[in-house]
Amino acid sequence: MKNATCLEACTEEKLVELLHQxxxxxxxxxxxxxxxxxxxxxxxxxxxxxxxxxIGQETFIRFWSSLKTYRHEAKLSTFLVRIAMxxxxxxxxxxxxxxxxxxxxxIERAEEKEIKKSNFDEDFxxxxxxxxxxxxxxxxxxxxxxxxxxxxxxxxxxARLLNIPMGTVLSRLSRAQVKMREIIKAIE
Amino acid sequence: xxxxYNELLIRSFDEQLSSREQKLLETELERNLELRQIKDDLHNxxxxxxxxxxxxxxxxxxxxxxxxxxxxxxxxxxxFQRIVKWTGLAAAAVxxxxxxxxxxxxxxxxxxxxxxxxxxxxxxxDHYFANY
Numbered sequence: 001m002k003n004a005t006c007l008e009a010c011t012e013e014k015l016v017e018l019l020h021q022x023x024x025x026x027x028x029x030x031x032x033x034x035x036x037x038x039x040x041x042x043x044x045x046x047x048x049x050x051x052x053x054x055i056g057q058e059t060f061i062r063f064w065s066s067l068k069t070y071r072h073e074a075k076l077s078t079f080l081v082r083i084a085m086x087x088x089x090x091x092x093x094x095x096x097x098x099x100x101x102x103x104x105x106x107i108e109r110a111e112e113k114e115i116k117k118s119n120f121d122e123d124f125x126x127x128x129x130x131x132x133x134x135x136x137x138x139x140x141x142x143x144x145x146x147x148x149x150x151x152x153x154x155x156x157x158x159a160r161l162l163n164i165p166m167g168t169v170l171s172r173l174s175r176a177q178v179k180m181r182e183i184i185k186a187i188e
Numbered sequence: 189x190x191x192x193y194n195e196l197l198i199r200s201f202d203e204q205l206s207s208r209e210q211k212l213l214e215t216e217l218e219r220n221l222e223l224r225q226i227k228d229d230l231h232n233x234x235x236x237x238x239x240x241x242x243x244x245x246x247x248x249x250x251x252x253x254x255x256x257x258x259x260x261x262x263x264x265x266x267x268f269q270r271i272v273k274w275t276g277l278a279a280a281a282v283x284x285x286x287x288x289x290x291x292x293x294x295x296x297x298x299x300x301x302x303x304x305x306x307x308x309x310x311x312x313x314d315h316y317f318a319n320y
Binding site for chain 2: 129148149
């Protein structure tokens with residue numbers, strides 16, 4: 001318990017030091033601090049599907065195994081988001097190869113369900129609305145919206161994380177906002 | 189030159205507009221109700237996105253640590269389900285195809301046709317067993 005309390009108060013530098021020593025409690029603390037963020041990235045990209053949990057787990061496994069290369073030049077959150085985003089984009093690619101039209105059908109079915117139960121409470125309704133909007137964007141626009149508007153990374157950081165020029169981030173963001181407004185108008 | 193105020197408005201959320209562009213946008217917002225509506229819509233969308241929440245299962249941490257303890261090698265139940273599902277579908281497709289072939293040949297799906305006995309006559313058995 002004492003160790004857990006220490007970990008909660010740990011600075012990121014100290015946490016990384018413990019991770020380098022192979023301390024799994026430090027990994028637990030990283031998951032506690034950044035799990036929600038990784039969940040938003042993965043579930044925002046893939047939707048509420050069973051693979052999302054696996055990709056989330058895989059993100060922390062990859063993080064753990066690539067700690068040797070982590071030199072604290074980027075924040076832990078940035079490092080984790082990069083892994084989560086890359087794994088999610090890979091999963092989307094393989095999903096497209098695997099079951100093309102079936103995957104699209106599944107997403108459309110999920111959207112119908114979401115709209116029907118979107119009146120339970122405000123937070124739930126908001127989450128359902130955001131998931132529906134994200135599902136209707138293609139992954140290039142979805143990834144920019146997720147990093148820039150949901151996670152709050154700057155345009156420059158978003159560009160770095162996605163390995164695209166800043167101009168592309170801005171133009172995708174602009175097109176995504178037009179598209180999102182159309183989606184909202186269509187369901188009103 | 190025609191100014192696209194919608195584009196200018198969208199850009200204003202993510203970029204620092206020049207003072208001339210900012211002034212133009214403010215003037216247009218004051219007189220254009222539709223543009224003000226678009227601005228409000230975009231604000232609402234951004235608020236919804238900023239309030240998006242997601243989390244993993246309660247067992248998430250345990251599952252990550254379990255996977256680490258077995259060296260990261262792991263096949264999730266989901267992948268097993270998927271393999272079983274696709275194997276089942278493939279088997280069902282093969283069985284359906286065979287049933288169609290039988291029906292095509294015999295115009296019926298009775299047991300004799302399914303077992304391949306429909307075209308056999310009693311003397312065929314005699315002939316068969318005579319060799320032994």
